[in-house]
Amino acid sequence: MVEFLWIGSALGAVVGVLHGIYLYRQQSASAPANDPTRNRAVGLYYGLWAFVLWTLFGAYVLAFWILGAVAWPIKRLVSRVVRSDRPV
Amino acid sequence: MELRSINRVGIIGAGVAGLATAKTLRAAGYDCTIFERAKRLGGVWADGYSNFGVQVQKELYQFPDWPLPAGTPNFTPGPIFQKYLEDYADRFQIRSCLHIGERVTALMPRADGAPGWTISTERDGATQQADFDLAVVATGLYSNTPNLPNIPGQEIFQGDVLHISQLKNRAPLTGKRVAVVGYGKSATDAALEAAAVADEVHLIFREAHWPVPRNLAGILPFKWGMLSRMTGALITPYVHPSPVARWLHSLGKPLVWIFWRVVELLLYVQCGLGTKIAKGQNLVPSTLVHIDCFGESTMVPRSELYKSIRSGRIVAHRTEIAAFTRDGVNLRDGDSLAVNCVVFGTGWNCDYGFLSGEASRILGSDDDGFYLYRHILHPDLPNLFFIGRASTFLNILTYCLQARWLAELIGARFALPGRDSMLAEIQQLKDWKRAWMPFSGARGARLLLHMLNYHDELLRDFGANPLRKRGALAPLKELFVPYQPDDYRAVVAGDWEAAEGRALAKPAVADVAAKD
Secondary structure (H helix, E strand, O other): HHOOOOHHHHHHHHHHHHOOOOOHHHHHHHHOOOOHHHHHHHHHHHHHHHHHHHHHHHHHHHHHHHHHHHHHHHHHHHHHHHHHHHHO | OOOOOOEEEEEOOHHHHHHHHHHHHHHOOOOOEEEEEEOOOOOHHHHOOOOEEEOHHHHHHHHHOOOOOOOOOOOOOHHHHHHHHHHHHOOOHHHHEEEEEEEEEEEEEEEOOOOOEEEEEEEEOEEEEEOEEEEOOOOOOOOOOOOOOOOOOHHHHOOEEEEEHHHOHHHOOOEEEEEEOOOOHHHHHHHEEEEEEEOOOOOOOOOOOOOOOOOOOOOOOOOHHHHOHHHHHHHHOOOOOOHHHHHHOOOOHHHHHHHHHHEEEHHHHOOOOOOOOOHOOOOOOOOOOOOOOOOOOOOOOOHHHHHHHHHHEEEEEEOEEEEEEOOOEEOOOEEEEOOOOEOOOOOOOOOOEOOOHHHHHHHOOOOOOOEEEEEEEEOOOOOOOOOOOOOOOHHHHHHHHHHHHHHHHOOOOOOOOOOHHHHHHHHHHHHHHHHHHOOOOOOOHHOOOHHHHHHHHHHHOOOOOOOOOOOOOOOHHHHOOOOOOOHHHHHHHHOOOHOOOOOOOOOOOOOHHHHH
Protein backbone atom coordinates (compact mmCIF):
# COMPACT_ATOMS: atom_id res chain seq x y z
CA MET A 1 0.00 0.00 0.00
CA VAL A 2 2.75 2.43 0.99
CA GLU A 3 4.68 1.51 -2.14
CA PHE A 4 1.60 2.19 -4.26
CA LEU A 5 1.19 5.64 -2.66
CA TRP A 6 4.84 6.42 -3.39
CA ILE A 7 4.62 5.24 -6.98
CA GLY A 8 1.36 7.19 -7.52
CA SER A 9 2.81 10.34 -5.99
CA ALA A 10 6.00 10.05 -8.03
CA LEU A 11 4.05 9.58 -11.26
CA GLY A 12 1.79 12.48 -10.22
CA ALA A 13 4.84 14.66 -9.61
CA VAL A 14 6.15 13.94 -13.11
CA VAL A 15 2.80 14.75 -14.70
CA GLY A 16 2.52 17.80 -12.42
CA VAL A 17 5.87 19.18 -13.60
CA LEU A 18 4.84 18.78 -17.24
CA HIS A 19 1.41 20.32 -16.60
CA GLY A 20 3.02 23.16 -14.65
CA ILE A 21 5.43 23.93 -17.48
CA TYR A 22 2.53 23.96 -19.91
CA LEU A 23 0.55 26.41 -17.76
CA TYR A 24 3.56 28.69 -17.30
CA ARG A 25 4.30 28.75 -21.01
CA GLN A 26 0.65 29.34 -21.87
CA GLN A 27 0.37 32.35 -19.56
CA SER A 28 3.73 33.75 -20.70
CA ALA A 29 2.72 33.45 -24.34
CA SER A 30 -0.50 35.38 -23.78
CA ALA A 31 1.22 38.25 -21.95
CA PRO A 32 0.89 41.70 -23.48
CA ALA A 33 4.20 43.00 -24.84
CA ASN A 34 4.16 46.04 -22.54
CA ASP A 35 3.51 44.09 -19.32
CA PRO A 36 4.88 40.54 -19.48
CA THR A 37 5.90 40.16 -15.82
CA ARG A 38 2.42 39.81 -14.34
CA ASN A 39 1.40 36.96 -16.64
CA ARG A 40 4.67 35.12 -15.99
CA ALA A 41 4.12 35.38 -12.25
CA VAL A 42 0.56 34.13 -12.66
CA GLY A 43 1.83 31.29 -14.87
CA LEU A 44 4.42 30.31 -12.28
CA TYR A 45 1.78 30.31 -9.53
CA TYR A 46 -0.60 28.16 -11.60
CA GLY A 47 2.26 25.85 -12.51
CA LEU A 48 3.18 25.33 -8.86
CA TRP A 49 -0.42 24.53 -7.98
CA ALA A 50 -0.59 22.00 -10.82
CA PHE A 51 2.56 20.32 -9.51
CA VAL A 52 1.27 20.20 -5.92
CA LEU A 53 -2.19 18.88 -6.86
CA TRP A 54 -0.87 16.19 -9.18
CA THR A 55 1.64 15.06 -6.56
CA LEU A 56 -0.94 15.03 -3.76
CA PHE A 57 -3.59 13.15 -5.71
CA GLY A 58 -1.32 11.13 -7.99
CA ALA A 59 -1.96 7.87 -6.13
CA TYR A 60 -5.76 8.29 -6.27
CA VAL A 61 -5.63 9.17 -9.97
CA LEU A 62 -3.47 6.10 -10.58
CA ALA A 63 -5.95 3.91 -8.69
CA PHE A 64 -8.82 5.16 -10.87
CA TRP A 65 -6.71 4.75 -13.98
CA ILE A 66 -6.01 1.09 -13.10
CA LEU A 67 -9.69 0.53 -12.31
CA GLY A 68 -10.64 1.97 -15.71
CA ALA A 69 -7.92 0.03 -17.50
CA VAL A 70 -9.32 -3.22 -16.06
CA ALA A 71 -13.06 -2.48 -16.32
CA TRP A 72 -13.05 -0.94 -19.81
CA PRO A 73 -11.91 -4.04 -21.74
CA ILE A 74 -14.24 -6.23 -19.66
CA LYS A 75 -17.19 -3.95 -20.48
CA ARG A 76 -16.29 -4.02 -24.18
CA LEU A 77 -16.04 -7.79 -24.14
CA VAL A 78 -19.41 -8.16 -22.40
CA SER A 79 -21.06 -5.69 -24.82
CA ARG A 80 -19.69 -7.69 -27.77
CA VAL A 81 -21.05 -10.95 -26.38
CA VAL A 82 -24.47 -9.38 -25.66
CA ARG A 83 -24.59 -7.89 -29.17
CA SER A 84 -23.73 -11.23 -30.80
CA ASP A 85 -26.52 -12.92 -28.79
CA ARG A 86 -29.18 -10.57 -30.13
CA PRO A 87 -31.27 -11.85 -33.06
CA VAL A 88 -30.42 -10.08 -36.30
CA MET B 1 -14.62 42.42 -44.54
CA GLU B 2 -14.70 46.19 -44.64
CA LEU B 3 -15.02 47.22 -41.03
CA ARG B 4 -13.23 50.58 -41.00
CA SER B 5 -16.16 52.87 -41.51
CA ILE B 6 -18.94 51.20 -39.58
CA ASN B 7 -21.57 53.50 -38.23
CA ARG B 8 -25.05 52.08 -38.73
CA VAL B 9 -25.74 48.57 -37.47
CA GLY B 10 -28.98 46.67 -38.19
CA ILE B 11 -29.84 43.91 -35.72
CA ILE B 12 -32.50 41.30 -36.50
CA GLY B 13 -34.19 40.00 -33.35
CA ALA B 14 -34.76 41.53 -29.91
CA GLY B 15 -34.13 38.43 -27.84
CA VAL B 16 -31.24 38.02 -25.44
CA ALA B 17 -28.64 38.00 -28.25
CA GLY B 18 -30.04 41.07 -30.02
CA LEU B 19 -30.28 43.09 -26.80
CA ALA B 20 -26.75 42.14 -25.70
CA THR B 21 -25.40 43.10 -29.13
CA ALA B 22 -27.21 46.44 -29.15
CA LYS B 23 -26.04 47.28 -25.64
CA THR B 24 -22.40 46.43 -26.43
CA LEU B 25 -22.26 48.19 -29.78
CA ARG B 26 -24.14 51.29 -28.56
CA ALA B 27 -21.64 51.63 -25.71
CA ALA B 28 -18.90 51.57 -28.35
CA GLY B 29 -20.61 54.43 -30.19
CA TYR B 30 -22.39 52.64 -33.04
CA ASP B 31 -25.87 53.59 -34.19
CA CYS B 32 -28.01 50.46 -33.72
CA THR B 33 -31.48 49.59 -34.96
CA ILE B 34 -33.20 46.39 -33.79
CA PHE B 35 -36.04 44.80 -35.75
CA GLU B 36 -38.37 42.52 -33.82
CA ARG B 37 -41.39 40.86 -35.43
CA ALA B 38 -43.17 40.10 -32.13
CA LYS B 39 -45.24 42.61 -30.21
CA ARG B 40 -42.72 42.81 -27.40
CA LEU B 41 -39.05 42.18 -26.87
CA GLY B 42 -37.59 39.00 -25.42
CA GLY B 43 -37.50 36.48 -28.28
CA VAL B 44 -38.36 33.06 -26.86
CA TRP B 45 -39.07 34.74 -23.52
CA ALA B 46 -41.71 37.04 -24.98
CA ASP B 47 -44.37 34.41 -25.42
CA GLY B 48 -43.73 30.96 -24.05
CA TYR B 49 -45.84 27.91 -23.33
CA SER B 50 -47.72 27.24 -20.12
CA ASN B 51 -45.52 27.46 -17.01
CA PHE B 52 -42.32 27.87 -19.04
CA GLY B 53 -39.16 29.05 -17.38
CA VAL B 54 -35.39 28.92 -17.25
CA GLN B 55 -34.13 25.37 -16.69
CA VAL B 56 -30.90 26.29 -14.93
CA GLN B 57 -30.21 28.02 -11.60
CA LYS B 58 -30.74 31.78 -11.78
CA GLU B 59 -27.07 32.73 -11.33
CA LEU B 60 -26.27 30.85 -14.55
CA TYR B 61 -28.82 32.60 -16.71
CA GLN B 62 -28.42 36.33 -16.35
CA PHE B 63 -26.40 39.10 -17.97
CA PRO B 64 -22.91 39.23 -16.42
CA ASP B 65 -23.15 43.02 -16.02
CA TRP B 66 -26.84 43.21 -15.05
CA PRO B 67 -27.70 40.56 -12.44
CA LEU B 68 -31.26 39.45 -11.83
CA PRO B 69 -32.94 41.46 -9.07
CA ALA B 70 -32.62 40.16 -5.52
CA GLY B 71 -35.52 37.89 -4.63
CA THR B 72 -35.92 36.44 -8.12
CA PRO B 73 -37.02 32.80 -7.74
CA ASN B 74 -34.53 30.14 -8.72
CA PHE B 75 -35.19 28.62 -12.18
CA THR B 76 -36.58 32.00 -13.17
CA PRO B 77 -40.16 31.76 -14.48
CA GLY B 78 -40.55 32.98 -18.08
CA PRO B 79 -42.69 36.09 -17.40
CA ILE B 80 -40.25 37.32 -14.72
CA PHE B 81 -37.39 36.78 -17.12
CA GLN B 82 -39.18 38.74 -19.85
CA LYS B 83 -39.64 41.64 -17.41
CA TYR B 84 -35.92 41.44 -16.60
CA LEU B 85 -35.17 41.85 -20.31
CA GLU B 86 -37.47 44.89 -20.45
CA ASP B 87 -35.53 46.38 -17.52
CA TYR B 88 -32.25 45.63 -19.29
CA ALA B 89 -33.47 47.52 -22.35
CA ASP B 90 -34.36 50.49 -20.16
CA ARG B 91 -31.17 50.40 -18.09
CA PHE B 92 -28.91 50.40 -21.16
CA GLN B 93 -31.14 52.75 -23.19
CA ILE B 94 -31.79 50.25 -25.92
CA ARG B 95 -35.50 51.01 -26.21
CA SER B 96 -34.90 53.92 -28.56
CA CYS B 97 -33.26 51.46 -31.02
CA LEU B 98 -36.20 49.06 -31.03
CA HIS B 99 -38.58 48.61 -33.94
CA ILE B 100 -41.11 46.31 -32.34
CA GLY B 101 -43.69 44.56 -34.52
CA GLU B 102 -41.53 45.06 -37.62
CA ARG B 103 -40.81 41.81 -39.44
CA VAL B 104 -37.65 41.50 -41.57
CA THR B 105 -38.62 40.19 -45.00
CA ALA B 106 -35.29 40.40 -46.80
CA LEU B 107 -31.61 40.91 -46.14
CA MET B 108 -29.71 41.81 -49.31
CA PRO B 109 -26.27 43.25 -50.06
CA ARG B 110 -26.53 47.02 -50.54
CA ALA B 111 -27.47 48.02 -54.05
CA ASP B 112 -25.24 51.14 -54.01
CA GLY B 113 -22.12 48.95 -53.92
CA ALA B 114 -21.06 50.20 -50.49
CA PRO B 115 -20.14 47.52 -47.94
CA GLY B 116 -23.11 46.48 -45.86
CA TRP B 117 -26.64 45.23 -46.15
CA THR B 118 -30.13 46.46 -46.96
CA ILE B 119 -32.79 45.28 -44.56
CA SER B 120 -36.39 45.21 -45.86
CA THR B 121 -39.13 45.13 -43.28
CA GLU B 122 -42.89 44.90 -43.12
CA ARG B 123 -45.21 46.35 -40.50
CA ASP B 124 -49.00 46.39 -40.69
CA GLY B 125 -48.80 45.83 -44.43
CA ALA B 126 -46.41 48.75 -45.03
CA THR B 127 -42.91 47.91 -46.26
CA GLN B 128 -39.68 49.77 -45.63
CA GLN B 129 -36.01 49.47 -46.53
CA ALA B 130 -32.92 50.77 -44.79
CA ASP B 131 -29.19 50.49 -45.49
CA PHE B 132 -26.73 49.42 -42.80
CA ASP B 133 -22.94 49.22 -42.75
CA LEU B 134 -23.18 45.99 -40.83
CA ALA B 135 -25.98 43.51 -40.17
CA VAL B 136 -26.31 41.20 -37.18
CA VAL B 137 -28.65 38.21 -37.31
CA ALA B 138 -29.69 37.57 -33.71
CA THR B 139 -32.76 35.42 -34.26
CA GLY B 140 -31.29 32.53 -32.29
CA LEU B 141 -31.77 28.83 -32.83
CA TYR B 142 -35.45 28.61 -32.08
CA SER B 143 -37.29 30.91 -34.42
CA ASN B 144 -41.03 30.82 -34.47
CA THR B 145 -41.30 27.80 -36.76
CA PRO B 146 -42.66 24.73 -34.97
CA ASN B 147 -41.06 21.42 -35.83
CA LEU B 148 -44.04 19.13 -36.48
CA PRO B 149 -43.46 15.54 -37.58
CA ASN B 150 -45.53 14.39 -40.53
CA ILE B 151 -47.53 11.42 -39.20
CA PRO B 152 -50.12 9.64 -41.36
CA GLY B 153 -53.81 9.72 -40.43
CA GLN B 154 -53.79 13.10 -38.72
CA GLU B 155 -56.77 14.23 -40.84
CA ILE B 156 -59.04 11.53 -39.42
CA PHE B 157 -58.04 12.06 -35.77
CA GLN B 158 -61.01 13.46 -33.84
CA GLY B 159 -58.99 15.01 -31.00
CA ASP B 160 -56.76 18.08 -30.75
CA VAL B 161 -53.25 18.22 -32.15
CA LEU B 162 -51.13 20.96 -30.63
CA HIS B 163 -47.54 22.11 -30.85
CA ILE B 164 -46.07 23.09 -27.49
CA SER B 165 -45.99 26.74 -28.63
CA GLN B 166 -49.82 26.70 -28.76
CA LEU B 167 -50.11 25.53 -25.17
CA LYS B 168 -50.42 28.88 -23.40
CA ASN B 169 -52.24 27.49 -20.36
CA ARG B 170 -53.57 24.19 -19.01
CA ALA B 171 -57.10 24.60 -20.35
CA PRO B 172 -56.59 22.52 -23.54
CA LEU B 173 -55.35 19.62 -21.37
CA THR B 174 -57.96 19.67 -18.61
CA GLY B 175 -59.89 16.41 -18.35
CA LYS B 176 -58.31 15.03 -21.54
CA ARG B 177 -56.41 11.86 -22.32
CA VAL B 178 -53.15 13.39 -23.47
CA ALA B 179 -50.19 12.01 -25.42
CA VAL B 180 -47.06 14.15 -25.40
CA VAL B 181 -44.43 13.47 -28.06
CA GLY B 182 -40.76 14.15 -27.36
CA TYR B 183 -38.22 13.87 -24.55
CA GLY B 184 -36.67 17.32 -24.37
CA LYS B 185 -37.41 20.16 -22.01
CA SER B 186 -40.60 21.38 -23.66
CA ALA B 187 -42.05 17.86 -24.00
CA THR B 188 -41.39 16.94 -20.37
CA ASP B 189 -42.73 20.33 -19.24
CA ALA B 190 -45.90 19.65 -21.24
CA ALA B 191 -46.23 16.18 -19.73
CA LEU B 192 -45.98 17.63 -16.24
CA GLU B 193 -48.54 20.32 -17.07
CA ALA B 194 -50.86 17.60 -18.35
CA ALA B 195 -50.21 15.47 -15.27
CA ALA B 196 -51.65 18.28 -13.15
CA VAL B 197 -55.03 18.43 -14.92
CA ALA B 198 -55.49 15.66 -17.48
CA ASP B 199 -57.24 12.32 -16.94
CA GLU B 200 -54.44 10.32 -18.47
CA VAL B 201 -50.94 11.27 -19.67
CA HIS B 202 -48.64 9.37 -22.04
CA LEU B 203 -45.12 10.46 -22.89
CA ILE B 204 -43.92 9.03 -26.20
CA PHE B 205 -40.27 9.23 -27.19
CA ARG B 206 -38.02 7.34 -29.58
CA GLU B 207 -34.90 7.45 -27.47
CA ALA B 208 -34.23 8.15 -23.82
CA HIS B 209 -31.55 10.68 -22.93
CA TRP B 210 -29.43 11.17 -19.85
CA PRO B 211 -31.00 13.83 -17.66
CA VAL B 212 -29.05 16.53 -15.86
CA PRO B 213 -30.59 16.64 -12.38
CA ARG B 214 -30.99 20.12 -10.93
CA ASN B 215 -29.05 18.90 -7.89
CA LEU B 216 -26.54 16.06 -8.17
CA ALA B 217 -27.27 13.37 -5.58
CA GLY B 218 -30.12 15.65 -4.51
CA ILE B 219 -27.66 18.02 -2.85
CA LEU B 220 -25.10 19.65 -5.11
CA PRO B 221 -26.33 22.07 -7.85
CA PHE B 222 -25.51 20.51 -11.21
CA LYS B 223 -23.16 23.37 -12.16
CA TRP B 224 -20.53 21.85 -9.82
CA GLY B 225 -20.49 18.70 -11.84
CA MET B 226 -20.74 20.18 -15.32
CA LEU B 227 -19.41 23.70 -15.62
CA SER B 228 -15.91 23.41 -14.23
CA ARG B 229 -12.72 23.08 -16.21
CA MET B 230 -12.16 19.63 -14.78
CA THR B 231 -15.34 18.27 -16.37
CA GLY B 232 -14.49 20.26 -19.49
CA ALA B 233 -11.22 18.34 -19.73
CA LEU B 234 -13.00 14.98 -19.51
CA ILE B 235 -15.44 15.46 -22.39
CA THR B 236 -14.48 14.65 -25.98
CA PRO B 237 -11.53 16.97 -26.76
CA TYR B 238 -12.30 20.30 -28.41
CA VAL B 239 -11.55 20.95 -32.07
CA HIS B 240 -8.25 22.54 -30.97
CA PRO B 241 -7.41 20.46 -27.89
CA SER B 242 -4.80 21.55 -25.38
CA PRO B 243 -1.83 19.20 -24.83
CA VAL B 244 -3.35 18.28 -21.45
CA ALA B 245 -6.65 17.23 -23.05
CA ARG B 246 -4.78 15.28 -25.73
CA TRP B 247 -2.82 13.42 -23.08
CA LEU B 248 -5.90 12.78 -20.97
CA HIS B 249 -7.78 11.28 -23.91
CA SER B 250 -4.92 9.05 -25.08
CA LEU B 251 -2.77 7.67 -22.27
CA GLY B 252 -5.30 8.77 -19.64
CA LYS B 253 -8.32 7.31 -21.46
CA PRO B 254 -9.15 4.67 -18.77
CA LEU B 255 -9.47 7.52 -16.28
CA VAL B 256 -11.92 9.36 -18.53
CA TRP B 257 -13.84 6.15 -19.17
CA ILE B 258 -14.27 5.28 -15.49
CA PHE B 259 -15.27 8.87 -14.64
CA TRP B 260 -18.20 8.83 -17.08
CA ARG B 261 -19.31 5.34 -16.00
CA VAL B 262 -19.46 6.58 -12.41
CA VAL B 263 -21.52 9.57 -13.60
CA GLU B 264 -23.89 7.19 -15.42
CA LEU B 265 -24.25 5.05 -12.32
CA LEU B 266 -25.07 8.09 -10.18
CA LEU B 267 -27.68 9.32 -12.67
CA TYR B 268 -29.17 5.83 -12.96
CA VAL B 269 -29.63 5.61 -9.20
CA GLN B 270 -30.73 9.22 -8.60
CA CYS B 271 -33.33 9.35 -11.38
CA GLY B 272 -34.39 5.73 -11.19
CA LEU B 273 -33.67 5.16 -14.86
CA GLY B 274 -34.17 1.43 -14.43
CA THR B 275 -37.93 2.04 -13.85
CA LYS B 276 -39.98 -0.30 -16.01
CA ILE B 277 -42.14 1.56 -18.54
CA ALA B 278 -44.52 0.34 -21.24
CA LYS B 279 -43.57 -2.90 -23.05
CA GLY B 280 -40.96 -3.78 -20.41
CA GLN B 281 -38.63 -1.02 -21.53
CA ASN B 282 -36.77 1.32 -19.20
CA LEU B 283 -35.37 4.86 -19.27
CA VAL B 284 -31.69 3.97 -19.66
CA PRO B 285 -30.30 5.76 -22.74
CA SER B 286 -28.42 3.69 -25.29
CA THR B 287 -25.82 6.43 -25.92
CA LEU B 288 -22.95 7.06 -23.51
CA VAL B 289 -23.58 10.07 -21.29
CA HIS B 290 -20.62 12.17 -22.45
CA ILE B 291 -21.82 11.87 -26.06
CA ASP B 292 -25.56 12.02 -25.39
CA CYS B 293 -25.23 15.32 -23.51
CA PHE B 294 -24.32 16.96 -26.83
CA GLY B 295 -27.58 15.88 -28.44
CA GLU B 296 -30.77 17.77 -29.22
CA SER B 297 -32.64 16.79 -26.07
CA THR B 298 -30.25 17.66 -23.26
CA MET B 299 -32.43 18.79 -20.40
CA VAL B 300 -32.49 19.64 -16.75
CA PRO B 301 -35.85 18.05 -15.86
CA ARG B 302 -38.08 19.19 -13.05
CA SER B 303 -37.68 16.89 -10.09
CA GLU B 304 -41.33 15.74 -10.39
CA LEU B 305 -40.78 14.18 -13.82
CA TYR B 306 -39.24 10.88 -12.79
CA LYS B 307 -41.47 10.66 -9.71
CA SER B 308 -44.53 10.97 -11.97
CA ILE B 309 -43.20 8.27 -14.30
CA ARG B 310 -42.41 5.95 -11.40
CA SER B 311 -45.86 6.47 -9.87
CA GLY B 312 -47.53 5.81 -13.23
CA ARG B 313 -49.15 9.27 -13.42
CA ILE B 314 -47.18 9.72 -16.62
CA VAL B 315 -47.02 6.53 -18.69
CA ALA B 316 -43.79 6.48 -20.68
CA HIS B 317 -43.55 4.71 -24.07
CA ARG B 318 -40.13 4.26 -25.67
CA THR B 319 -41.29 4.16 -29.26
CA GLU B 320 -42.89 6.52 -31.78
CA ILE B 321 -46.31 7.19 -33.25
CA ALA B 322 -46.83 5.07 -36.35
CA ALA B 323 -50.19 6.61 -37.29
CA PHE B 324 -53.16 8.55 -35.99
CA THR B 325 -56.50 6.78 -35.80
CA ARG B 326 -59.94 8.25 -35.33
CA ASP B 327 -59.77 7.85 -31.54
CA GLY B 328 -56.10 7.91 -30.74
CA VAL B 329 -52.72 6.81 -31.97
CA ASN B 330 -51.06 3.55 -32.98
CA LEU B 331 -47.54 3.17 -31.70
CA ARG B 332 -44.67 1.56 -33.56
CA ASP B 333 -44.25 -1.03 -30.75
CA GLY B 334 -47.74 -2.39 -31.45
CA ASP B 335 -49.66 -0.60 -28.69
CA SER B 336 -52.66 1.63 -29.35
CA LEU B 337 -53.51 4.58 -27.14
CA ALA B 338 -57.00 6.02 -26.84
CA VAL B 339 -56.24 9.73 -26.50
CA ASN B 340 -58.05 12.88 -27.49
CA CYS B 341 -55.19 15.36 -27.34
CA VAL B 342 -51.69 15.04 -28.80
CA VAL B 343 -49.04 17.61 -27.90
CA PHE B 344 -45.84 17.79 -29.92
CA GLY B 345 -42.94 18.89 -27.74
CA THR B 346 -40.66 18.43 -30.70
CA GLY B 347 -39.03 21.84 -30.68
CA TRP B 348 -38.63 24.54 -33.27
CA ASN B 349 -36.80 24.96 -36.54
CA CYS B 350 -34.42 27.76 -37.44
CA ASP B 351 -35.91 30.26 -39.86
CA TYR B 352 -33.57 32.33 -42.00
CA GLY B 353 -36.07 32.89 -44.81
CA PHE B 354 -35.12 36.56 -45.03
CA LEU B 355 -31.58 35.79 -46.23
CA SER B 356 -30.89 36.46 -49.91
CA GLY B 357 -30.57 33.42 -52.18
CA GLU B 358 -26.86 34.06 -52.58
CA ALA B 359 -26.31 34.25 -48.81
CA SER B 360 -28.28 31.03 -48.28
CA ARG B 361 -26.22 29.34 -50.99
CA ILE B 362 -22.96 30.41 -49.34
CA LEU B 363 -24.11 29.19 -45.93
CA GLY B 364 -25.06 25.85 -47.47
CA SER B 365 -28.00 23.53 -47.00
CA ASP B 366 -26.52 20.76 -44.87
CA ASP B 367 -28.99 18.79 -42.75
CA ASP B 368 -27.13 19.67 -39.56
CA GLY B 369 -27.30 23.42 -40.16
CA PHE B 370 -24.63 25.81 -41.32
CA TYR B 371 -21.21 26.27 -39.77
CA LEU B 372 -19.54 29.61 -39.13
CA TYR B 373 -16.11 30.91 -38.21
CA ARG B 374 -16.15 31.23 -34.41
CA HIS B 375 -19.88 30.46 -34.71
CA ILE B 376 -20.25 34.12 -35.73
CA LEU B 377 -19.38 34.84 -39.36
CA HIS B 378 -18.79 33.40 -42.80
CA PRO B 379 -15.84 34.94 -44.64
CA ASP B 380 -17.78 35.11 -47.92
CA LEU B 381 -20.56 37.19 -46.35
CA PRO B 382 -18.76 40.42 -45.49
CA ASN B 383 -20.19 42.61 -42.74
CA LEU B 384 -22.80 39.99 -41.78
CA PHE B 385 -22.57 38.48 -38.29
CA PHE B 386 -24.60 35.91 -36.38
CA ILE B 387 -24.84 36.51 -32.66
CA GLY B 388 -26.75 33.84 -30.75
CA ARG B 389 -26.09 30.98 -33.14
CA ALA B 390 -24.27 28.94 -30.55
CA SER B 391 -25.97 26.67 -28.07
CA THR B 392 -24.30 26.38 -24.67
CA PHE B 393 -25.35 25.79 -21.07
CA LEU B 394 -24.81 29.51 -20.39
CA ASN B 395 -26.42 31.02 -23.47
CA ILE B 396 -26.68 34.60 -22.19
CA LEU B 397 -23.02 34.67 -21.27
CA THR B 398 -22.05 33.19 -24.64
CA TYR B 399 -24.05 35.82 -26.54
CA CYS B 400 -22.58 38.64 -24.43
CA LEU B 401 -19.06 37.39 -25.17
CA GLN B 402 -19.88 37.09 -28.88
CA ALA B 403 -21.14 40.69 -28.82
CA ARG B 404 -17.95 41.82 -27.06
CA TRP B 405 -15.87 39.92 -29.67
CA LEU B 406 -17.76 41.72 -32.43
CA ALA B 407 -17.30 45.14 -30.78
CA GLU B 408 -13.56 44.50 -30.43
CA LEU B 409 -13.34 43.33 -34.05
CA ILE B 410 -15.06 46.34 -35.57
CA GLY B 411 -13.15 48.57 -33.16
CA ALA B 412 -10.00 47.14 -34.84
CA ARG B 413 -8.60 45.77 -31.57
CA PHE B 414 -7.79 42.53 -33.34
CA ALA B 415 -7.85 41.24 -36.88
CA LEU B 416 -9.41 38.26 -38.55
CA PRO B 417 -7.24 35.69 -40.26
CA GLY B 418 -7.41 35.49 -44.03
CA ARG B 419 -10.38 34.00 -45.92
CA ASP B 420 -8.69 30.67 -46.59
CA SER B 421 -7.72 30.24 -42.94
CA MET B 422 -11.29 30.93 -41.84
CA LEU B 423 -12.72 28.50 -44.38
CA ALA B 424 -10.23 25.87 -43.27
CA GLU B 425 -11.25 26.48 -39.67
CA ILE B 426 -14.93 26.08 -40.55
CA GLN B 427 -14.15 22.81 -42.32
CA GLN B 428 -12.20 21.60 -39.28
CA LEU B 429 -15.13 22.45 -37.02
CA LYS B 430 -17.50 20.58 -39.33
CA ASP B 431 -15.29 17.48 -39.49
CA TRP B 432 -14.79 17.51 -35.73
CA LYS B 433 -18.49 17.76 -34.86
CA ARG B 434 -19.55 15.20 -37.46
CA ALA B 435 -16.98 12.72 -36.16
CA TRP B 436 -18.68 12.26 -32.79
CA MET B 437 -21.49 14.69 -31.95
CA PRO B 438 -25.01 13.21 -32.28
CA PHE B 439 -26.90 14.41 -35.34
CA SER B 440 -29.37 17.26 -34.96
CA GLY B 441 -30.68 20.00 -37.22
CA ALA B 442 -28.64 22.52 -35.28
CA ARG B 443 -25.41 20.55 -34.81
CA GLY B 444 -23.52 23.34 -36.55
CA ALA B 445 -24.44 25.61 -33.64
CA ARG B 446 -24.11 23.19 -30.73
CA LEU B 447 -21.32 23.61 -28.20
CA LEU B 448 -22.98 22.83 -24.86
CA LEU B 449 -20.29 21.59 -22.47
CA HIS B 450 -17.58 22.84 -24.82
CA MET B 451 -18.60 26.39 -24.00
CA LEU B 452 -15.54 27.01 -21.80
CA ASN B 453 -13.23 26.15 -24.69
CA TYR B 454 -15.27 28.38 -26.97
CA HIS B 455 -15.28 31.28 -24.51
CA ASP B 456 -11.50 30.88 -24.09
CA GLU B 457 -11.11 31.10 -27.85
CA LEU B 458 -13.15 34.31 -28.09
CA LEU B 459 -11.26 35.93 -25.21
CA ARG B 460 -7.86 34.96 -26.60
CA ASP B 461 -8.81 36.50 -29.95
CA PHE B 462 -9.27 39.94 -28.44
CA GLY B 463 -6.46 39.66 -25.93
CA ALA B 464 -8.28 38.97 -22.65
CA ASN B 465 -7.01 36.30 -20.29
CA PRO B 466 -9.39 33.30 -20.41
CA LEU B 467 -8.57 32.34 -16.83
CA ARG B 468 -11.18 34.41 -14.99
CA LYS B 469 -11.04 33.07 -11.43
CA ARG B 470 -9.51 35.45 -8.93
CA GLY B 471 -7.85 35.29 -5.52
CA ALA B 472 -5.10 33.24 -3.92
CA LEU B 473 -6.99 30.01 -4.60
CA ALA B 474 -7.63 30.88 -8.25
CA PRO B 475 -5.78 27.80 -9.63
CA LEU B 476 -7.92 25.52 -7.48
CA LYS B 477 -11.08 27.41 -8.45
CA GLU B 478 -10.12 27.12 -12.13
CA LEU B 479 -10.14 23.37 -11.75
CA PHE B 480 -13.16 22.70 -9.58
CA VAL B 481 -15.38 25.78 -9.25
CA PRO B 482 -18.00 26.17 -11.97
CA TYR B 483 -17.78 29.05 -14.40
CA GLN B 484 -20.77 31.37 -14.48
CA PRO B 485 -21.65 34.75 -15.97
CA ASP B 486 -20.30 36.94 -13.18
CA ASP B 487 -16.78 35.57 -13.81
CA TYR B 488 -16.85 37.51 -17.08
CA ARG B 489 -18.35 40.76 -15.81
CA ALA B 490 -15.27 42.88 -16.61
CA VAL B 491 -14.88 41.31 -20.06
CA VAL B 492 -18.50 41.87 -21.05
CA ALA B 493 -18.35 45.43 -19.73
CA GLY B 494 -15.23 45.96 -21.86
CA ASP B 495 -12.88 47.00 -19.04
CA TRP B 496 -11.00 43.77 -18.32
CA GLU B 497 -7.61 45.40 -18.71
CA ALA B 498 -8.32 47.85 -15.90
CA ALA B 499 -9.78 45.02 -13.82
CA GLU B 500 -6.63 42.97 -14.33
CA GLY B 501 -4.47 45.92 -13.31
CA ARG B 502 -2.77 45.99 -16.67
CA ALA B 503 -1.34 49.09 -18.30
CA LEU B 504 -4.08 50.34 -20.59
CA ALA B 505 -1.94 50.48 -23.70
CA LYS B 506 -3.88 48.89 -26.56
CA PRO B 507 -2.34 46.78 -29.26
CA ALA B 508 -1.61 48.65 -32.43
CA VAL B 509 -4.75 49.22 -34.44
CA ALA B 510 -4.89 46.41 -36.92
CA ASP B 511 -5.93 47.01 -40.44
CA VAL B 512 -8.66 44.43 -40.64
CA ALA B 513 -9.39 44.95 -44.31
CA ALA B 514 -5.74 44.67 -45.27
CA LYS B 515 -5.42 41.33 -43.48
CA ASP B 516 -8.40 40.02 -45.36
